[in-house]
Amino acid sequence: MTGFLGHVFRNPASVCQSLTFWRGSEQLIHIDYPYVRQQSPLSYLAASWIPLEDVHPDFGPLGYYPGAHKVDRSGFFDWGGGAIVQREQAKRSPAEFSRYLRERISSLGIERQVFCPKRGDGLLWHGNLPHEGTAVNNPALTRKSYVTHYTAERALPDWMRNLDDLGRPIGVFENGAYCYRSKWFDPDPVLPSWTSPRRSGLGQLTSALRAVKRRLSGG
Numbered sequence: 001m002t003g004f005l006g007h008v009f010r011n012p013a014s015v016c017q018s019l020t021f022w023r024g025s026e027q028l029i030h031i032d033y034p035y036v037r038q039q040s041p042l043s044y045l046a047a048s049w050i051p052l053e054d055v056h057p058d059f060g061p062l063g064y065y066p067g068a069h070k071v072d073r074s075g076f077f078d079w080g081g082g083a084i085v086q087r088e089q090a091k092r093s094p095a096e097f098s099r100y101l102r103e104r105i106s107s108l109g110i111e112r113q114v115f116c117p118k119r120g121d122g123l124l125w126h127g128n129l130p131h132e133g134t135a136v137n138n139p140a141l142t143r144k145s146y147v148t149h150y151t152a153e154r155a156l157p158d159w160m161r162n163l164d165d166l167g168r169p170i171g172v173f174e175n176g177a178y179c180y181r182s183k184w185f186d187p188d189p190v191l192p193s194w195t196s197p198r199r200s201g202l203g204q205l206t207s208a209l210r211a212v213k214r215r216l217s218g219g
């Protein structure tokens with residue numbers, strides 16, 4: 001995914017934000033760029049949606065509107081005073097933005113697609129694609145998923161870059177993409193299991209038992 005985005009941006013893809021969802025969000029129809037707006041140019045924005053379990057229609061899957069990302073179809077919503085992004089002082093609300101999009105999309109006759117992927121699938125969307133969280137028919141069900149918003153490395157604001165004293169980037173840099181570690185995170189994050197003697201002892205025992213089991217079964 002990040003390799004593909006690198007080609008689209010003609011610059012390495014870089015994570016600017018990520019979110020985890022435990023259940024269907026039922027988020028109103030929206031487009032991301034009015035909310036994810038630190039990158040410059042603003043239009044350098046895409047997102048990936050990764051299911052962490054198979055998604056059933058009753059879980060409140062993601063819905064999206066193919067082709068509605070084209071600016072002649074989506075138009076530009078005025079948040080007040082000609083602003084196309086939502087700032088603290090915006091005069092209009094996300095609910096109004098959602099109504100505006102719904103009206104435009106229905107006047108164009110664009111039908112919603114519902115994304116019911118299997119774990120391991122993924123969807124990439126353009127930063128101008130209208131999407132929403134559809135209704136959760138069974139609130140007892142989870143819909144674990146992971147959303148990442150990407151921009152191009154050169155479009156990242158400086159404050160999102162994390163460099164050490166020698167100017168080397170700090171974070172995860174794989175598959176040609178950048179994921180800077182946020183500056184406000186603990187500089188040495190560790191899992192509880194790495195520090196607790198009891199838990200790490202149990203972990204070693206479990207691994208040893210697994211190795212014995214593999215050897216006995218000829219694996």
Ligand SMILES: O=C(O)CCC(=O)C(=O)O
Nearest residue numbers: 025026027062132133147
């Ligand atoms: O997963 C969802 O229900 C909505 C996700 C979304 O709209 C977003 O992260 O921009």
